[in-house]
Amino acid sequence: MQSAGAWVYTRLSRKMKILTGIGLKLRTGCLFAALAASLSAQSSPHKEIVKLVEQNSPTYIQASKTIWEYAELGYHEEKSSTLLQRHLKEAGFGVEAGVADEPTGFIATYGKGRPVVAILGEFDALPGLSQAAAPDRSPVKAGAPGHGCGHNLLGAGAALAAVALKQYMEANHVAGTLRYYGTPAEEGGDGKVYMIRAGLFRDVDVVLHWHPASSNAVMNGGALALTSAKFLFHGVAAHAAFAPERGRSALDAVMLMGTGIEFMREHIPSNARVHYIVSNGGAAPNVVPDTAELFLYARSPSLATLDGIWARIEKIGQGAALMTETTLDIKILGSSNNIVANDALATIAQANLEEIGGYRYTAEEKHFAQALQKSLPAGSVPDSELAASVEPLRKFDPNQPSASTDVGDVSWNVPTIGFVAATFVPGVVAHTWQAAACAGTSIGQKGMLVAAKTLAVTAADLFASPQLVRDAKQDFLRQTAGTTYKSEIPAGQKPPIDYGKM
Ligand SMILES: [Zn+2]
Ligand SMILES: [Zn+2]
Numbered sequence: 001m002q003s004a005g006a007w008v009y010t011r012l013s014r015k016m017k018i019l020t021g022i023g024l025k026l027r028t029g030c031l032f033a034a035l036a037a038s039l040s041a042q043s044s045p046h047k048e049i050v051k052l053v054e055q056n057s058p059t060y061i062q063a064s065k066t067i068w069e070y071a072e073l074g075y076h077e078e079k080s081s082t083l084l085q086r087h088l089k090e091a092g093f094g095v096e097a098g099v100a101d102e103p104t105g106f107i108a109t110y111g112k113g114r115p116v117v118a119i120l121g122e123f124d125a126l127p128g129l130s131q132a133a134a135p136d137r138s139p140v141k142a143g144a145p146g147h148g149c150g151h152n153l154l155g156a157g158a159a160l161a162a163v164a165l166k167q168y169m170e171a172n173h174v175a176g177t178l179r180y181y182g183t184p185a186e187e188g189g190d191g192k193v194y195m196i197r198a199g200l201f202r203d204v205d206v207v208l209h210w211h212p213a214s215s216n217a218v219m220n221g222g223a224l225a226l227t228s229a230k231f232l233f234h235g236v237a238a239h240a241a242f243a244p245e246r247g248r249s250a251l252d253a254v255m256l257m258g259t260g261i262e263f264m265r266e267h268i269p270s271n272a273r274v275h276y277i278v279s280n281g282g283a284a285p286n287v288v289p290d291t292a293e294l295f296l297y298a299r300s301p302s303l304a305t306l307d308g309i310w311a312r313i314e315k316i317g318q319g320a321a322l323m324t325e326t327t328l329d330i331k332i333l334g335s336s337n338n339i340v341a342n343d344a345l346a347t348i349a350q351a352n353l354e355e356i357g358g359y360r361y362t363a364e365e366k367h368f369a370q371a372l373q374k375s376l377p378a379g380s381v382p383d384s385e386l387a388a389s390v391e392p393l394r395k396f397d398p399n400q401p402s403a404s405t406d407v408g409d410v411s412w413n414v415p416t417i418g419f420v421a422a423t424f425v426p427g428v429v430a431h432t433w434q435a436a437a438c439a440g441t442s443i444g445q446k447g448m449l450v451a452a453k454t455l456a457v458t459a460a461d462l463f464a465s466p467q468l469v470r471d472a473k474q475d476f477l478r479q480t481a482g483t484t485y486k487s488e489i490p491a492g493q494k495p496p497i498d499y500g501k502m
Pocket of ligand 2: 149150151186211430
């Protein structure tokens with residue numbers, strides 16, 4: 001039986017084809033706004049789902065706030081994961097915890113049969129970004145973790161979408177399997193990669209995800225492939241004044257490796273990124289360091305390009321060891337892929353995001369935003385009220401600034417689509433105290449509701465339209481043709497549970 005959702009999608013596709021066919025050069029945003037407006041009157045399943053999201057929202061706004069206060073690091077999100085599991089269980093989901101050797105990983109499931117639609121949730125914080133919900137730098141606890149990437153909103157908003165959609169499916173006898181994936185340690189721990197290796201995505205038809213940001217937009221592909229490793233040099237300790245000739249400095253090797261990378265930087269594509277810290281520089285100036293370590297990330301929009309750069313980085317490390325008569329151990333810690341685009345899913349996600357729309361700030365929120373923007377670099381603050389609008393659908397530009405996510409690996413295995421919602425004040429970027437502050441306010445929570453509604457109605461469209469699921473799979477095959485998924489994380493490696501402390 002074709003439901004209203006399927007009808008909406010079919011009608012949307014047909015309109016798209018007609019408009020494209022006659023060569024209308026409308027900006028995508030205007031096109032979708034017009035379509036969404038014309039469709040919204042018929043979209044009663046969407047209305048019902050949006051209402052359910054709103055009804056359930058107080059519980060999940062509170063959950064986002066509690067997780068924001070917990071601010072737990074990757075693979076140690078015990079309280080955050082338990083809280084979300086409890087809410088999902090109470091809502092009628094079956095929960096399997098501790099999946100893929102990840103103590104805080106879990107899968108919540110409702111329903112049975114096909115299609116299998118999964119919504120991703122994250123809940124890990126970042127080190128050192130503890131911050132009150134205040135417009136100036138005010139750590140709750142100096143040096144402690146904070147939600148500078150807004151994953152408190154990400155995890156709670158995705159759970160809210162799943163719960164509201166489950167209630168809709170139950171009331172309307174919708175067939176299919178809805179899953180919420182509680183995915184730990186997105187920030188450098190690659191929780192999703194180990195879940196893929198454990199086969200947990202094998203039977204999934206479509207994956208949906210979202211991420212906090214300062215605007216509302218569909219992410220059709222993008223993100224940088226990333227490899228990270230610790231380069232540990234071993235030398236010989238000696239008295240740095242009495243007998244330096246007996247020493248072989250591991251710190252010298254670290255510094256020479258850094259110098260080598262700086263010279264290499266000129267000869268790599270300008271959209272690649274290489275960045276590092278000295279994670280161990282020795283114990284005291286009067287002892288020649290017998291161990292020293294460089295912790296490095298390298299990224300590129302293309303994994304193949306990154307592999308070439310990575311091989312050169314390893315050679316530079318080996319060269320530094322040769323020059324200093326030290327030895328080198330390389331431990332690959334993490335790796336994630338770029339995100340594969342899916343045009344079929346992007347079309348429907350864009351229409352739905354347009355239909356849900358943004359939101360406006362209250363006078364109090366405007367006041368908070370203006371105070372917070374004073375801490376941002378001059379010229380970085382957009383003057384529009386970004387949260388109220390939805391950006392047009394754009395093709396990913398590999399030369400635009402971007403970050404990395406283990407959602408990329410999921411997208412190489414399952415048709416995947418995601419979007420960002422305006423949880424941060426315009427001008428604020430993730431991984432800052434300003435983002436952590438926003439993630440604890442009503443601005444973050446309003447953005448979270450935009451995300452929950454868009455996720456829930458998009459998942460409902462997938463349950464209603466087998467054709468949409470088929471189109472998503474066909475586009476996935478087209479986008480990944482001639483390539484094979486791989487991860488640079490060595491085979492057999494277990495999730496690095498204490499990677500933040502290593
Ligand atoms: Zn992040
Ligand atoms: Zn993030």
